[in-house]
Amino acid sequence: MTDPVTLDGEGAIGEFDEKRAENAVRELLIAVGEDPDREGLRETPGRVARAYREIFAGLWQTPEDVLTTTFDLGHDEMVLVKDIEVMSSCEHHLVPFVGVAHVGYIPSADGKITGLSKLARLVDVYARRPQVQERLTTQIADSLMQILEPRGVIVVVECEHMCMTMRGVRKPGAKTITSAVRGQLRDPATRNEAMSLIMAR
Numbered sequence: 001m002t003d004p005v006t007l008d009g010e011g012a013i014g015e016f017d018e019k020r021a022e023n024a025v026r027e028l029l030i031a032v033g034e035d036p037d038r039e040g041l042r043e044t045p046g047r048v049a050r051a052y053r054e055i056f057a058g059l060w061q062t063p064e065d066v067l068t069t070t071f072d073l074g075h076d077e078m079v080l081v082k083d084i085e086v087m088s089s090c091e092h093h094l095v096p097f098v099g100v101a102h103v104g105y106i107p108s109a110d111g112k113i114t115g116l117s118k119l120a121r122l123v124d125v126y127a128r129r130p131q132v133q134e135r136l137t138t139q140i141a142d143s144l145m146q147i148l149e150p151r152g153v154i155v156v157v158e159c160e161h162m163c164m165t166m167r168g169v170r171k172p173g174a175k176t177i178t179s180a181v182r183g184q185l186r187d188p189a190t191r192n193e194a195m196s197l198i199m200a201r
């Protein structure tokens with residue numbers, strides 16, 4: 001089985017090596033002073049390995065895999081899906097960061113659009129990898145620009161990082177907001193319209 005090698009946050013080559021992940025978790029348990037053979041922990045390395053297969057499933061997916069369905073509806077005004085749940089993992093500490101993403105675009109002049117659920121699937125492709133929030137935000141925006149060729153894209157991500165909550169600086173409640181804006185959505189009036197829709201509760 002090939003080692004999963006990541007290319008600067010651009011996904012993995014090869015397959016998920018479950019046995020290797022399981023051995024690594026067993027080693028980690030020993031390293032923190034636990035007994036991986038005690039009853040409660042006996043199944044844990046295997047379980048954690050399978051959990052990581054799911055948590056990092058985006059490493060084996062591409063945006064093209066999910067942005068398959070496109071329609072030419074002739075709709076050329078803004079489409080915005082807000083409050084898409086984000087569950088990602090900080091690549092610095094391998095603990096979760098969670099929150100929401102708002103993804104909007106202005107379709108190409110010929111009105112090429114995608115299914116609404118595909119925007120949420122696209123968020124997952126990039127969230128289910130070892131990530132930093134800035135890269136997650138720009139990858140969503142840039143892949144949409146490339147594949148749908150819209151006139152503009154806006155992506156805003158709001159997350160709380162467990163690495164700032166359960167350890168380190170310990171500031172629960174602190175939210176990080178990142179944005180990536182492309183094409184016509186950079187125009188102040190259009191951008192303001194999108195931002196007021198995003199901020200409206």
Ligand SMILES: Nc1nc2c(ncn2[C@@H]2O[C@H](COP(=O)(O)OP(=O)(O)OP(=O)(O)O)[C@@H](O)[C@H]2O)c(=O)[nH]1
Nearest residue numbers: 090091092093131132133134161163164167168169
């Ligand atoms: N820019 C950015 N930083 C992040 C993200 N997730 C975690 N970090 C930060 O990555 C930094 C890593 O800093 P280091 O000094 O190498 O690690 P550390 O000693 O564990 O840092 P502390 O968290 O301050 O204890 C920390 O400041 C984290 O808050 C992210 O998505 N984007």
Ligand SMILES: [Zn+2]
Nearest residue numbers: 090092093163
């Ligand atoms: Zn972190």
